[in-house]
Amino acid sequence: MVWWQLVNNAEIAAISSTTALQRERISVSVLKFGGTSVKNLARIQHVAEIVRDRLTAGAKILVVVSAMGDTTDYLLKLGSQCAKSPDRRELDSLLSTGEQISITLLAMTLQELGIRSRSFTASQIGIFTEKVHSKARIVDINSANLNRALEHNDVLVVAGFQGVTADGDITTLGRGGSDTTACALAAAIGADVCDIYTDVDGIYTADPNVIAEARLLKRVSYGEVIEMARLGAQVLHPRAVELARQYKVRMRVRNTFKPDHEGTVIDEGDGENMEIYRSISGVAVDKDQSCVTIMNVPDKPGIAGRIMQALAENNIVIDMIMQAFHPTAGHNNITFTVHVSDLDQTIKTLESIKDDLDASSVISDPDIAKVSLIGAGLAGQSGIAATIFNSFGAAGINIKMIATSEMKLTCVVSAADADRASKIMHSSFGEEE
Amino acid sequence: MVWWQLVNNAEIAAISSTTALQRERISVSVLKFGGTSVKNLARIQHVAEIVRDRLTAGAKILVVVSAMGDTTDYLLKLGSQCAKSPDRRELDSLLSTGEQISITLLAMTLQELGIRSRSFTASQIGIFTEKVHSKARIVDINSANLNRALEHNDVLVVAGFQGVTADGDITTLGRGGSDTTACALAAAIGADVCDIYTDVDGIYTADPNVIAEARLLKRVSYGEVIEMARLGAQVLHPRAVELARQYKVRMRVRNTFKPDHEGTVIDEGDGENMEIYRSISGVAVDKDQSCVTIMNVPDKPGIAGRIMQALAENNIVIDMIMQAFHPTAGHNNITFTVHVSDLDQTIKTLESIKDDLDASSVISDPDIAKVSLIGAGLAGQSGIAATIFNSFGAAGINIKMIATSEMKLTCVVSAADADRASKIMHSSFGEEE
Numbered sequence: 001m002v003w004w005q006l007v008n009n010a011e012i013a014a015i016s017s018t019t020a021l022q023r024e025r026i027s028v029s030v031l032k033f034g035g036t037s038v039k040n041l042a043r044i045q046h047v048a049e050i051v052r053d054r055l056t057a058g059a060k061i062l063v064v065v066s067a068m069g070d071t072t073d074y075l076l077k078l079g080s081q082c083a084k085s086p087d088r089r090e091l092d093s094l095l096s097t098g099e100q101i102s103i104t105l106l107a108m109t110l111q112e113l114g115i116r117s118r119s120f121t122a123s124q125i126g127i128f129t130e131k132v133h134s135k136a137r138i139v140d141i142n143s144a145n146l147n148r149a150l151e152h153n154d155v156l157v158v159a160g161f162q163g164v165t166a167d168g169d170i171t172t173l174g175r176g177g178s179d180t181t182a183c184a185l186a187a188a189i190g191a192d193v194c195d196i197y198t199d200v201d202g203i204y205t206a207d208p209n210v211i212a213e214a215r216l217l218k219r220v221s222y223g224e225v226i227e228m229a230r231l232g233a234q235v236l237h238p239r240a241v242e243l244a245r246q247y248k249v250r251m252r253v254r255n256t257f258k259p260d261h262e263g264t265v266i267d268e269g270d271g272e273n274m275e276i277y278r279s280i281s282g283v284a285v286d287k288d289q290s291c292v293t294i295m296n297v298p299d300k301p302g303i304a305g306r307i308m309q310a311l312a313e314n315n316i317v318i319d320m321i322m323q324a325f326h327p328t329a330g331h332n333n334i335t336f337t338v339h340v341s342d343l344d345q346t347i348k349t350l351e352s353i354k355d356d357l358d359a360s361s362v363i364s365d366p367d368i369a370k371v372s373l374i375g376a377g378l379a380g381q382s383g384i385a386a387t388i389f390n391s392f393g394a395a396g397i398n399i400k401m402i403a404t405s406e407m408k409l410t411c412v413v414s415a416a417d418a419d420r421a422s423k424i425m426h427s428s429f430g431e432e433e
Numbered sequence: 434m435v436w437w438q439l440v441n442n443a444e445i446a447a448i449s450s451t452t453a454l455q456r457e458r459i460s461v462s463v464l465k466f467g468g469t470s471v472k473n474l475a476r477i478q479h480v481a482e483i484v485r486d487r488l489t490a491g492a493k494i495l496v497v498v499s500a501m502g503d504t505t506d507y508l509l510k511l512g513s514q515c516a517k518s519p520d521r522r523e524l525d526s527l528l529s530t531g532e533q534i535s536i537t538l539l540a541m542t543l544q545e546l547g548i549r550s551r552s553f554t555a556s557q558i559g560i561f562t563e564k565v566h567s568k569a570r571i572v573d574i575n576s577a578n579l580n581r582a583l584e585h586n587d588v589l590v591v592a593g594f595q596g597v598t599a600d601g602d603i604t605t606l607g608r609g610g611s612d613t614t615a616c617a618l619a620a621a622i623g624a625d626v627c628d629i630y631t632d633v634d635g636i637y638t639a640d641p642n643v644i645a646e647a648r649l650l651k652r653v654s655y656g657e658v659i660e661m662a663r664l665g666a667q668v669l670h671p672r673a674v675e676l677a678r679q680y681k682v683r684m685r686v687r688n689t690f691k692p693d694h695e696g697t698v699i700d701e702g703d704g705e706n707m708e709i710y711r712s713i714s715g716v717a718v719d720k721d722q723s724c725v726t727i728m729n730v731p732d733k734p735g736i737a738g739r740i741m742q743a744l745a746e747n748n749i750v751i752d753m754i755m756q757a758f759h760p761t762a763g764h765n766n767i768t769f770t771v772h773v774s775d776l777d778q779t780i781k782t783l784e785s786i787k788d789d790l791d792a793s794s795v796i797s798d799p800d801i802a803k804v805s806l807i808g809a810g811l812a813g814q815s816g817i818a819a820t821i822f823n824s825f826g827a828a829g830i831n832i833k834m835i836a837t838s839e840m841k842l843t844c845v846v847s848a849a850d851a852d853r854a855s856k857i858m859h860s861s862f863g864e865e866e
């Protein structure tokens with residue numbers, strides 16, 4: 001009943017506390033730990049010790065954590081056993097309990113180490129998102145709440161991956177959600193750094209599990225990481241890096257299990273000794289993609305727009321698009337790639353509009369992979385593309401789709417060819433260097 | 434940022450919606466299901482079917498559920514592994530995830546049956562409590578929120594056991610919390626009935642597992658149930674019944690596994706054929722109690738008050754108190770009973786004030802039980818007490834403490850003697866009937 005008064009007062013209180021923090025120049029770091037880093041209580045203890053060791057006099061730390069290990073998958077499975085296609089509002093509320101468990105356990109563990117700490121869900125600290133379930137974007141963060149909580153605590157533990165709508169529904173941010181939470185909080189609080197702790201040493205020029213020659217990057221620009229991540233480097237989600245770039249948040253990727261390792265710094269770059277100036281910075285493989293084709297669509301204006309709108313209304317993000325015109329029939333086949341988790345919904349959506357569009361059928365291929373070469377200098381080097389296409393051909397690798405941009409060259413191949421294709425790409429890049 | 438505006442608008446919207454509900458005389462029932470009733474997905478499905486069968490045209494249902502099976506114990510154990518004495522704010526937030534999981538799963542299951550349903554945590558629907566963790570009392574319920582949610586849904590699924598403070602901290606209501614949530618919601622919404630579904634047929638004159646002659650009560654008064662529950666009948670928590678009495682909420686205890694069984698009605702009674710007028714209504718056994726004695730406290734004014742204050746500050750509820758004076762020494766032994774879950778905290782609290790009080794030591798006995806005879810007409814029947822004490826003596830049962838009130842006669846005995854003592858009590862009551 002008195003919510004509006006309380007929150008209104010909080011706004012006022014917050015102005016003075018923000019001023020206080022600015023006046024005293026308190027340093028705040030954001031540290032994000034993924035599900036592997038908190039998968040059991042021993043690891044939560046380890047994370048608490050990293051946080052303790054990072055906590056210097058007068059400084060404050062904001063820790064963002066994901067759900068423990070496979071909790072999210074377990075909850076998803078529970079939900080799918082209750083309903084064939086569970087309501088997304090309910091599913092988001094269900095999934096959000098995963099982070100609520102990990103934040104409370106970490107806060108307790110930190111307190112046991114003598115650290116003034118408290119946990120906050122997205123609702124509690126005020127991470128507001130749009131009204132979209134399972135893929136919500138953050139629209140606002142209550143930095144007044146954050147500042148007030150930092151006055152009374154040295155470490156805040158905040159739930160990653162989740163948000164809340166203005167009318168109190170719980171949302172989740174989708175893939176890469178916890179990284180996005182961390183960068184958004186770092187931006188809101190003006191943090192010195194946003195460290196993403198994970199189970200690798202940093203960002204490599206390719207997947208070191210596949211390509212032995214892959215090298216660790218010490219420093220890389222936001223733009224290159226966005227291209228790499230979107231293409232499946234899987235270390236950082238591009239949404240998070242985009243947010244960091246927009247708000248000039250300095251990021252680092254670090255290894256939870258080697259806390260003294262320097263990792264990879266991600267920033268704007270200053271033109272000196274930056275790897276951004278190397279022609280090519282890495283190779284990325286994404287095996288979680290699938291291909292969908294809507295066949296024999298009449299070649300009329302507005303058709304592609306209607307398809308894209310129907311997919312957008314279902315919050316399906318499509319990536320590459322290819323339109324193949326059959327001149328004899330006056331019909332097009334429209335092919336695009338979507339994340340495998342969206343495949344069923346994509347097919348369902350297209351089937352529902354197929355007749356309206358006069359299309360003949362919808363076909364799909366879940367067994368594809370995207371293999372990409374990334375580098376700021378790629379646009380000026382058309383010779384590289386020719387080399388790669390020739391090498392693929394010699395190796396018998398069929399290229400299903402091709403896309404290029406200023407910073408990347410992407411080939412869609414069969415999932416079975418993905419590792420061989422990435423090795424060929426990486427060696428051609430090695431030759432160029 | 435816009436919370437206060439939204440909530441303010443909600444208040445205004447609520448007035449009209451309350452009016453709408455009243456105008457149309459929509460019938461609302463509250464159904465509460467405990468942890469046993471939702472312990473796995475098959476049981477959640479069963480609960481959803483009970484709800485569906487109860488849903489008649491134009492009527493609305495508000496379902497309150499506990500956490501699934503042993504979830505709360507599991508979460509408590511996780512918490513106790515992170516800290517010797519976990520922070521209660523963090524613990525409450527951790528425990529509240531148990532109900533959040535069960536409400537979302539039940540809402541999904543109801544939706545799968547074609548029912549318009551949504552889940553709500555205490556924060557989302559607005560069950561406000563005082564700022565006390567692990568044992569909070571409800572201070573307000575946002576009935577405007579409830580009415581609005583009922584306009585758009587036929588079934589609301591609300592998390593039991595939890596609340597939220599005015600500044601957004603999650604609280605839990607302690608033992609019997611979900612029953613209390615159900616009765617409070619029934620009062621706030623003006624429900625026709627509050628049905629507590631459990632794993633027994635209703636309220637018996639004694640524990641039917643111990644006493645074969647125990648009879649099911651068809652109707653019983655709030656007052657008698659409060660006495661029975663406080664003494665361990667374990668079917669309903671007295672807090673919930675007290676709330677129901679205060680707001681004249683008609684309650685029923687029903688069996689989840691025999692949904693057609695009538696159960697026991699609890700109301701004020703109308704003086705006709707009410708079992709309240711029988712001399713004695715039942716026997717209750719509570720084995721979850723323990724005895725604590727603070728030894729050799731100087732016989733000075735204010736000492737008992739200081740002890741009680743110290744316990745109250747730690748939110749420890751004590752039940753029976755006995756003070757034994759040792760005239761030769763001018764010292765008292767003060768003995769009281771507390772719930773076993775509070776025993777450690779009670780001992781710790783007393784040890785911390787022991788020296789200030791000039792007491793010699795604190796001793797405890799966890800192996801006790803309270804056995805009680807309950808009935809509105811008990812006060813006028815002193816012969817029953819004498820019969821019981823004699824029978825106990827003949828059976829070699831030592832009575833450690835005795836307490837009486839208008840409606841009950843309680844004996845504290847060794848836990849080992851509890852079942853025998855309750856049988857003796859029940860047979861003496863049978864003789865009286």
